[in-house]
Amino acid sequence: MTPLVLAFETSCDETAVAVVKGREVLSSILSSQVDLHARFGGVVPEVAARAHVEAIRPLTHRALVESGVHPADLDAVAATAGPGLVGALLVGHSFAKATAFARQLPFIGVDHMEGHLMAPRIEFDTFQPPAVVLLASGGHSQIIHARDWGEYQLMGETIDDAAGEAFDKLARLLGLGFPGGPEIDRAAEGGDPRAVSFPRAIPDRPYHVSFSGLKTSVSTYLRKTRRSGELPPLADVAASVQEAIVDALVDKTMRAVDDTGVKVLGAGGGVLANRRLRARLEEEAASRGVTLCLPAPALCTDNAAMIGVAAGHWLEKGHISDWAAPVDPGRRL
Numbered sequence: 001m002t003p004l005v006l007a008f009e010t011s012c013d014e015t016a017v018a019v020v021k022g023r024e025v026l027s028s029i030l031s032s033q034v035d036l037h038a039r040f041g042g043v044v045p046e047v048a049a050r051a052h053v054e055a056i057r058p059l060t061h062r063a064l065v066e067s068g069v070h071p072a073d074l075d076a077v078a079a080t081a082g083p084g085l086v087g088a089l090l091v092g093h094s095f096a097k098a099t100a101f102a103r104q105l106p107f108i109g110v111d112h113m114e115g116h117l118m119a120p121r122i123e124f125d126t127f128q129p130p131a132v133v134l135l136a137s138g139g140h141s142q143i144i145h146a147r148d149w150g151e152y153q154l155m156g157e158t159i160d161d162a163a164g165e166a167f168d169k170l171a172r173l174l175g176l177g178f179p180g181g182p183e184i185d186r187a188a189e190g191g192d193p194r195a196v197s198f199p200r201a202i203p204d205r206p207y208h209v210s211f212s213g214l215k216t217s218v219s220t221y222l223r224k225t226r227r228s229g230e231l232p233p234l235a236d237v238a239a240s241v242q243e244a245i246v247d248a249l250v251d252k253t254m255r256a257v258d259d260t261g262v263k264v265l266g267a268g269g270g271v272l273a274n275r276r277l278r279a280r281l282e283e284e285a286a287s288r289g290v291t292l293c294l295p296a297p298a299l300c301t302d303n304a305a306m307i308g309v310a311a312g313h314w315l316e317k318g319h320i321s322d323w324a325a326p327v328d329p330g331r332r333l
Contacts (some may be wrong), residue, residue: 156207
């Protein structure tokens with residue numbers, strides 16, 4: 001029987017609830033906190049946790065109503081257990097546990113990054129291991145060799161800032177808003193990505209990326225050009241910054257694809273909503289004859305549907321979480 005799962009995702013600044021049957025998403029509701037945190041230029045953990053508390057119950061009601069599912073029909077309840085902000089994680093994790101306990105249902109704590117890794121399963125039957133998966137978000141940049149479900153080799157990761165974090169910091173340098181990824185994406189439209197030659201990721205580590213040097217380079221460039229009055233159009237600078245990040249992620253990912261010999265490439269995480277990154281991955285995968293399983297942007301950003309899919313997979317394998325299982329903000333895939 002295909003499991004029917006009520007899932008929660010509250011790892012950072014999005015309150016998300018979904019009802020999922022196997023890989024079919026019956027409802028997926030999300031409340032964004034972008035406006036709450038924009039004035040601070042980043043996510044404030046205490047503000048995020050309080051907003052989750054206010055939003056989670058009405059969102060749960062909406063998710064159940066929109067799915068047409070009665071709570072008595074559920075087979076399990078799931079929630080993100082980490083990584084993420086500890087206060088934010090606790091809201092969804094505790095609410096999910098309480099719901100499961102009250103209804104005498106199994107509870108499954110899900111790794112947030114495994115949720116992103118499994119997100120392509122929602123839309124692609126072809127997404128099966130062995131595969132290489134690029135996971136890029138505000139807190140993580142990882143290249144994973146998925147040998148099988150649950151058997152993951154970390155091939156590369158960032159040695160400093162994650163890609164999403166780099167976008168946020170660089171957007172501030174450019175005088176743009178938060179979150180930085182969408183702001184730079186919009187600002188780069190029509191710009192020349194070759195206008196400014198910014199540094200790429202470290203060449204001596206085949207699968208690792210680094211963005212701290214890029215931040216320093218952009219800061220120095222802006223200071224010098226503003227002082228001299230020779231600052232080029234914002235679209236050109238934004239496009240050049242974006243291209244440096246995209247180049248690094250694509251180059252390292254495709255190197256992993258080439259070295260492992262896999263024929264399936266997946267991707268997930270909020271940074272994968274970037275239009276230039278999506279286009280470059282499509283180009284490179286097509287040139288290699290590799291099947292690219294790239295979810296729609298809404299499934300790349302934080303959502304509960306991916307948590308429900310991952311939970312349903314492990315429930316079918318007989319894996320459930322202990323009631324005493326804690327959240328783990330530093331959890332590793």
